[in-house]
Amino acid sequence: MSNGTTTPPYDSTVEQLYHAANDVEMQDAYPTDKQYLYIVIDTNVLIDYCGIIEQFCDDVEKAQYPIMIIIPSVVLGELDGLKNRPELQWFARQATTWLLKKVKERRTVKLQAAKEAFNPSAPPAENDDMRKNDLAIRDCCLYFADKNRGYGALLVTMDKILCLECQKEGLETCIPPRRSWSSRMLAHSLPVSGVDLTVFHDREAFPRYRPSRTRQRLAQTEAPAIPAGPALTDEDMMEIDDGELPMPEEYMPAHARDSLHAQIAEHFTQVLKDLCYRVHLESGDSMTVSNSSHAPDFRRKEMRDLTADLCLSYLKTKRTFTKPDFMGSFLLSRGMRGWKKGQDWSPKMWEMVLDALEDVGRKFNEGAILSSVSAVRPHVKEVWDAKLRPL
Numbered sequence: 001m002s003n004g005t006t007t008p009p010y011d012s013t014v015e016q017l018y019h020a021a022n023d024v025e026m027q028d029a030y031p032t033d034k035q036y037l038y039i040v041i042d043t044n045v046l047i048d049y050c051g052i053i054e055q056f057c058d059d060v061e062k063a064q065y066p067i068m069i070i071i072p073s074v075v076l077g078e079l080d081g082l083k084n085r086p087e088l089q090w091f092a093r094q095a096t097t098w099l100l101k102k103v104k105e106r107r108t109v110k111l112q113a114a115k116e117a118f119n120p121s122a123p124p125a126e127n128d129d130m131r132k133n134d135l136a137i138r139d140c141c142l143y144f145a146d147k148n149r150g151y152g153a154l155l156v157t158m159d160k161i162l163c164l165e166c167q168k169e170g171l172e173t174c175i176p177p178r179r180s181w182s183s184r185m186l187a188h189s190l191p192v193s194g195v196d197l198t199v200f201h202d203r204e205a206f207p208r209y210r211p212s213r214t215r216q217r218l219a220q221t222e223a224p225a226i227p228a229g230p231a232l233t234d235e236d237m238m239e240i241d242d243g244e245l246p247m248p249e250e251y252m253p254a255h256a257r258d259s260l261h262a263q264i265a266e267h268f269t270q271v272l273k274d275l276c277y278r279v280h281l282e283s284g285d286s287m288t289v290s291n292s293s294h295a296p297d298f299r300r301k302e303m304r305d306l307t308a309d310l311c312l313s314y315l316k317t318k319r320t321f322t323k324p325d326f327m328g329s330f331l332l333s334r335g336m337r338g339w340k341k342g343q344d345w346s347p348k349m350w351e352m353v354l355d356a357l358e359d360v361g362r363k364f365n366e367g368a369i370l371s372s373v374s375a376v377r378p379h380v381k382e383v384w385d386a387k388l389r390p391l
Contacts, residue, residue, distance in 0.1 A: 011367035013096045014080040020103045021073055021111035035151060036068040037192055038144035042137060042157035043078040046071075046095040047088060049181055051208045054098060055201050056183040057108045063199040066151070067190075069109045071099060072140040074133045076111070083371070090375040091210065094267050097368070101270055118142035134162045141171050154191055209259035209379070256383045261342025261350075264376060265308070265331045268357060271368050272311035277303055279318055279364065307332065312360070319363040322356045324349070347384045354380065 041053060053069065060067045082092035102109035118139040137155070145153035154172045157163060163173040174189040184200040280287055280303075290299040298310040306314075309328025316323065324330075330353050332339040342350075354373050361369030 011083075011093075011371045013093070013100055013368055014076055014083075016100055017076050017096060017103065017111060018073075020100075021076070021113055034066060035149075036066045037151040037190065038068050038070050038149075038153040039186075039190075040070045040072060040137065040141050040144065040153055040155045041075070042072075042155070042159060042162065043075045043082075044158040045156050045176060046075070046079065046099075047082065047091045048158065048210055049176055049208075050091070050095045050098060051210075052176075052181050052183060052186065056186050057102065059183050059187070059200045060108050063196070065195065067108065068150075069102075070140065070144055070153075071109065071111050072137045073112045073114070074136040078133065083375075086375075086378065090372070090379055093368075093372050093375055094263060097267055097270055097274075097372075100274075112140050116140065116143050134159065134165060137162060138166050138169065138171070141166055142169060145171055152191055154189065156186070156189075209256055209263055209383075255341070255343055256386065257342040259342070260376075260379055260383050261330075261345070262334055264353075265333055267372060268369070269308040269311070269331055269333070271366075271372060272308050272315075272360075273303060273306055274368065275360075275364060275366050276306065276311045276314055278366075279315065283318065307336075315360065315364065321363045322359045324352045324356055327353050327356055342383075350380055350384070 045053065057069060076096075079092045079096050082088045085092075099109065099111075103111055117136070137157075141153050141155045144150065152172065154174055155163070155166050156174045156176065158175060160175065163175060166173050172191040174186065177185075180203075182200075182202050184197050184202045187195055187197055187200040279285075287303060289302060292300075296313065298306060298314040301310065307328065308331035312323055312328065315321070326345075326349060329338045329340070330345060330349065354377060357369055358373045360366070361373065
């Protein structure tokens with residue numbers, strides 16, 4: 001573990017997002033002849049419930065519903081600022097890494113472009129300085145709520161004042177509950193009818209380690225997944241804008257180690273894929289998938305399908321760095337062969353994996369890895385300092 005005070009390499013994730021938001025070619029890649037229902041996401045939702053939004057996007061893509069997630073430009077600035085908040089920087093970095101992945105896919109997540117505002121040339125009123133970000137989000141919602149552009153818009157935020165501001169303009173809003181939110185509950189809030197709620201997950205696939213509102217602890221977890229209940233009726237599916245679904249029972253799970261481990265595996269696998277892509281470009285290596293049985297395993301898969309272990313194997317061909325034998329297994333996604341729960345790995349193994357990731361970051365001058373390792377270390381210490389209660 002490094003104790004040096006040298007400034008780490010710059011993490012360009014947010015800068016890449018800003019570039020994508022204003023890149024004409026990338027913006028034009030989104031279909032212009034297709035109408036969407038737009039869901040505008042506030043910063044606080046990405047910090048507390050990024051996993052739910054991620055699951056919702058997956059559900060939408062599988063169901064092929066015309067729904068597009070919109071990230072206001074001011075949200076990128078707020079996420080960038082939160083990288084300097086020790087208790088929130090891990091969650092902010094997870095959110096920006098996931099956003100960059102989804103924006104590159106050009107399917108269900110879009111960044112607000114500079115021209116996509118209700119009145120982009122209007123100067124703010126004198127008393128609007130403290131609320132300029134909220135007003136910018138409201139104007140983003142007003143732009144996408146125009147029925148000439150699609151099926152309307154829904155703002156998802158945990159800011160009650162912003163909700164009231166938007167409701168005064170006739171905008172639809174959704175405030176996630178304090179606990180136990182889900183992809184299905186978000187789908188239930190959509191201001192349209194005809195959505196089959198059964199295609200949306202009623203819980204995240206894995207409990208989430210997320211910020212604590214009480215600040216008594218740095219973070220807490222969501223409840224573990226529960227078996228799906230009976231299928232919803234046609235009435236439930238067709239009239240999703242009327243009434244409310246019953247709230248799941250409140251539950252505080254015991255094993256934050258498992259939740260944080262799942263986040264570490266997901267986040268660093270994606271960051272390692274991004275690093276491999278950069279190294280491929282810099283090295284001039286072919287990205288064509290090889291059909292030869294003699295080719296290394298990382299050459300026989302698409303870049304998007306690489307595991308963390310295959311990413312590390314490729315990077316090993318370029319630089320020498322520390323890599324514990326179990327590192328690839330530690331970074332497996334839940335359900336993959338060889339996967340184990342976070343609590344099944346010793347504290348020393350967690351530390352060795354983070355130290356190895358830090359070594360990779362330094363050898364490749366990769367700010368996204370170094371800053372993420374630094375951000376997650378306090379949370380790792382917390383979950384191992386906390387007493388593990390039996391389920």
